[in-house]
Amino acid sequence: MTSTAANTDTATRTAPGPRGTPGFGSLVPYRRDPAQFLLRLQRDHGELSRMRMGPYTVHLATSPDAVRRVLMENQGNYVRGKLYDQFKLVMGTGLLTSDGRYWRGHRRAVQPAFAKKAIEAIIPNVIEATSEMLERWEAAERAGEPVDLVAEMMRLTLVTLSQSLFGYDIRSRTPLLKQVVDESIEVMFPHGYLSEMLPQWMPTARNRLIKKNRRIYDQVVSDIRERHSATGEGVLVRLAEEARDPETGEPWTDQEIRDELLTIYLAGHETTATAACWMLHSVAAHRWVREELEGELSGVLDGRAPAEEDLPTLDYTRMVIEESLRLYPPIWLYPRDAVEDDTLDGYHIPGGSSLLLSPLVSHRNPAVWENPEAFDPLRFTPSAVKERPKTAYFPFGGGPRMCVGNMMALLELKIILAMVTQRFRLEPVPGDLTRFGDSLISLRPMSEMWVRLRPREGGSAHG
Ligand code: HEM
Structure with missing residues (x-):
């Protein structure tokens, strides 16, 4: 060195x-x-x-x-x-894409949603969403059908994030949003095609796609805000609505609120889903790791879902997550x-x-x-x-620009790993495509990652 x-x-x-x-x-x-x-x-x-x-x-x-x-x-x-500027086409100007005074003001405004106490409050949401997934998996296991980890984890993290930060039930919209997010990721990372260099007002297929997806995102954000004003739920929405510019005292504009909510929505769920896929896949692929993990989970949890006080004691579980984020960091570049x-x-x-x-x-x-x-x-x-x-x-960056959601992601990953491992043994489907490198943004395991489910004797881990 x-x-x-x-x-x-x-x-x-x-x-x-x-x-x-x-x-x-x-x-x-x-x-x-x-x-x-x-x-x-x-x-x-x-x-x-x-x-x-x-x-x-x-x-x-x-x-x-x-x-x-x-x-x-x-x-x-x-x-x-300049490379981050491409992100603005989808996210606008939010925490990920801004610098200086604007970034500082926004970071300070949303930070309370990610404080330790606020993050701990989401534990029941993660457990509920994971239990619901495991029930679906039981049906798949009985039918002898494999499951696609990419689709499952995207749905799980989207539901958890929406419920926890936005106070919004997004379940009915997950298939549409998965497609929109996939398309947005393609747009955010320059491939060097001529179409990427043409101005935005030109009616190219790419520009039309950007516009169409922007309309869908705008609709979701507007529904989230409407629901918040009716119920008061959604800590992040509340912080954005109450935020003031530290120098002028002005409230955030509608555009500022839209861009920040969308930034956190996009930065928060796809990354955690990708991490969860590689984490579960790594355990499935290494028998001795799985056995050690099963041993720790039986000792501490004995089949139940983890409670807040269990989480710091799950040492091996933490090490598996950290090692999987070492080899497969979702934001890899x-x-x-x-x-x-x-x-x-x-x-x-x-x-x-x-x-x-x-x-x-x-x-x-x-x-x-x-x-x-x-x-x-x-x-x-x-x-x-x-x-x-x-x-x-x-894996979460560092210094002042360190990922604002890192504690939330680690907490989600721990609960998902503990609950899935106690209920099922996963087996990678032979021949599935898990190499990385095609994706230019997050280290997605291609578009699908299939595993077979084998029940664990006596396993339960429902919420
Ligand atoms: C395993 C999951 C995650 C990984 C690997 C990850 C990774 C990262 C990395 C590497 C950065 C720094 C990028 C840079 O400095 O250029 C970052 C920033 C960021 N992340 Fe995450 N992230 C994850 C989950 C989350 C979650 C759950 C949220 C929110 C709910 C989130 C929101 C953000 C935001 C808003 C930023 C920009 C922070 C700033 O510049 O102030 N991330 N993330």
Whole structure:
């Protein structure tokens, strides 16, 4: 691992990297398989590499030192930048896509919805939604039918999030919204097609799709607000309705409220669903992990659903989740733009250039992780964690821009894992497609992930 140079005098050394093709740089191999391409960059050029992506200079930074500098020590120098701008087409301007004063005001306003007490209050919602899913799974198991984890987890996290933060029952709309979210994800990540460069007023198929989906989102947000004004339910809606600009004292505009609710809705459910898929799949694929997990859950819960006081005692369950987020971090890549020149790992980062951080690539960095491709929850015992630099592991980002929903996600994942494991043994369906890399945003296990359900003797874990 190389160390980061001092702040002001930036280094002049240019980082190593692929030559690429004139005019395109590394766009073609990147587009073919982004995750594998970036893993190859780390393997071939080290922890800091430089490439051209069309007209842009882009660095990939994977060492814990560089990640700490970008997310914490010099975070003011690294703004969301041009790659995040694509997100605005769907989400508008919310926490994910803004910087500076606007971001600070919004973060402060929504933070109470994610405080410890508020998060604990959602436990009954997660248990209820998971119990309902397990009842459906019982019918599938009796009929000998496999289930698709992607569809199941998307529905589960959407229902939980809507109930917990928006006070809204979204069950009847989940199939439509899954399709709209899938389409939005395609839009948010540039593929380099000509249609992406055309102005928004042009009636291209892409622009029509963006408009159609925007109308659907607008309708959902407006229904959520209407329901809130009738019932007073939905902590996040209340915070957004009551929010005031800290300097002017003005309430948020309708657009601000819409964009923030939509941002949290989109950032919150697809990520947690993806994490849950990989977590359940990893347990299904590693018998010794499953047995250890079953042992801990029988000892602590003995078949019942977890209560608030059980959650901190489920140590092995936590380690399984953390290891699965190491190998399969749902937000596997995120960009920044450097405002001014900087130095990372002794190399020059020019102001105005773009930078990629990738939990996926850093979490498989052989300079930090022994046998990085192996699934091993014991990497997350407290003593093993202490031996690693903190920024070797960052599935939720870090510094002031750390994921606002990380505690909520971890709580959901723990309850889902405990309840599913106590009731069923999952078996991956042979030949199913679980490789990653096609998706440019969240590390989705392709579009489906099928598993067979085997009952566990005496298992119950209903709410
Ligand atoms: C396993 C699940 C999740 C993962 C892996 C995840 C990951 C991340 C990461 C890596 C970031 C930082 C992005 C960056 O700095 O560019 C982030 C930010 C964010 N996440 Fe999550 N997230 C998850 C769940 C959630 C949930 C449940 C919510 C809300 C209900 C949420 C809301 C947000 C928001 C609003 C931001 C922007 C925060 C800011 O910039 O102030 N996320 N998330």
